[in-house]
Amino acid sequence: MGALLKQTLNKARTLLRCDFEENHRHFYFYCPGCKRLHCYNVNHKNSNGALWSFNGDFEVPSFSPSLRYLGYPTGTLCHLFLTNSTLVYCSDNPHDHNGKTIPLPVIPESEIVGLFGEDAPIERLAA
Numbered sequence: 789m790g791a792l793l794k795q796t797l798n799k800a801r802t803l804l805r806c807d808f809e810e811n812h813r814h815f816y817f818y819c820p821g822c823k824r825l826h827c828y829n830v831n832h833k834n835s836n837g838a839l840w841s842f843n844g845d846f847e848v849p850s851f852s853p854s855l856r857y858l859g860y861p862t863g864t865l866c867h868l869f870l871t872n873s874t875l876v877y878c879s880d881n882p883h884d885h886n887g888k889t890i891p892l893p894v895i896p897e898s899e900i901v902g903l904f905g906e907d908a909p910i911e912r913l914a915a
């Protein structure tokens with residue numbers, strides 16, 4: 789993956805779009821179950837061969853299929869759907885959000901800074 793060209797936070801501050809060289813695009817959201825950002829890649833396969841579809845609505849996003857993080861040898865670390873700006877946690881999560889459905893949370897500022905460093909420019913859309 790090439791260099792980060794641009795990052796854009798949506799109006800609701802719940803979704804961060806990152807555009808990289810080679811036309812790679814990632815979307816980040818905050819997971820309160822894992823207390824960190826998770827990522828969808830929508831136009832190129834990740835290192836595990838996974839690729840997601842995006843409904844194209846930056847403010848009311850949906851991605852499919854589900855997102856699942858696996859640990860070895862522990863198994864599932866996080867498993868959820870992001871649909872209509874709502875996080876729907878599956879029933880196989882080891883954390884305290886297992887089975888819950890919650891609105892997509894605002895991304896904590898500290899997570900954005902930590903993602904690419906303090907100097908990374910962020911375009912913020914007016915609310």
Ligand SMILES: [Zn+2]
Nearest residue numbers: 819821822866
């Ligand atoms: Zn998670």
